[in-house]
Amino acid sequence: MRHVPFFRWVLTLGFVLFACSVGLYAAGSDLPEARQIDLTVLDEKPDGSCRVRWIDPYQKRAREASYQCDPGRSALLKAPQYSDSRGYGWESGFMLTEGPDRGNLEDLTAESDLGYADVFLLLGVLLVALGLIGGNLRALPRVLGVEARLIRRATRLSEAAEWAAEDYEQAVVAVREAGRHGVLSQASDAGPDARLVTALWLLREAGPRARETAALGRKLTSQLHGLLDDAAPAAGVRSMLHAGPRARGHAAQAVAELRLLLTDAELNGLPERFAQTSVDLLRGQDGDLAALAAATDFAQDPSPYRQLLVQLTLPEPAVVPARTTCPHRGRRRRRRPRLPFGTSRRGR
Incomplete structure (x- = not known):
């Protein structure tokens, strides 16, 4: 059901009557000079x-x-x-x-009768007051449903989760690409072996929880995308006023679910965890320093590198999102372009 601007038409009619009254006053009355x-x-x-x-x-x-x-x-x-x-x-x-x-x-006492100009003026003022008061009262519940700050927090969390998942995927892809052309040996100082060691060193620096964090990021991103699309009308006063009753109902439900997700994520420290994972996975932007650090660490203890390579060759378990795409979602979210391993991301 679409919003019907009843009080807007009442306000318009009031202004029309007010203008007619002004026109009659300007044209003058029939009273003699x-x-x-x-x-x-x-x-x-x-x-x-x-x-x-x-x-x-x-x-x-x-x-x-x-x-x-x-x-x-x-x-x-x-x-x-x-x-x-x-x-x-x-x-x-x-x-x-x-x-x-x-x-x-x-x-002067005989001029008590109201003329057309006076009648139009009184009706116009009454309709203008009714349109302004009624329109504001009608818009008040919709304005109270605006949760712009909550939407911004959820958007930032979704971006952080998506970046962490994409950064981990890029690091894994870099390991697999380098593993096709080289093997791990005690003398990995140049060529494809150096690339493979550097890629594995990057994942080791990110820590053993990077894979779990990336899986959580993919799952949370899938959940937040649908909820943010449903809660889009609640992002501002203008969008909330233009939304219909059905869209406002979906937005209120989505906002409630977003609030629960954000509370749970902040209690578990997920925003900081996603940010730290992305920072750790971006250490390979300086290729020379990363290659030197990787070669030194591999020479000291190559066994963890071989174990990590074996783990990455195994298929990752599929993560089923807790919330599927909403059927009444109408917008497509912008995805960040995937960058090759070793390149810097601007604007982070």
């Missing part, structure tokens, strides 16, 4: 009801009418404090300057 004039307050009550007098320039005479004055204005503008010898007060108002009612006072 008016200008502000001075009013003489003849009589005033405490609630602001008063009777005022003004000069009508169109009828060229003084006129009187009822008006709603501002009861909160300063007491100095009211009678008898206002500086008028006749004891009147002062107020200001608006007189219509066009239409059949020009010369009359504008009745």
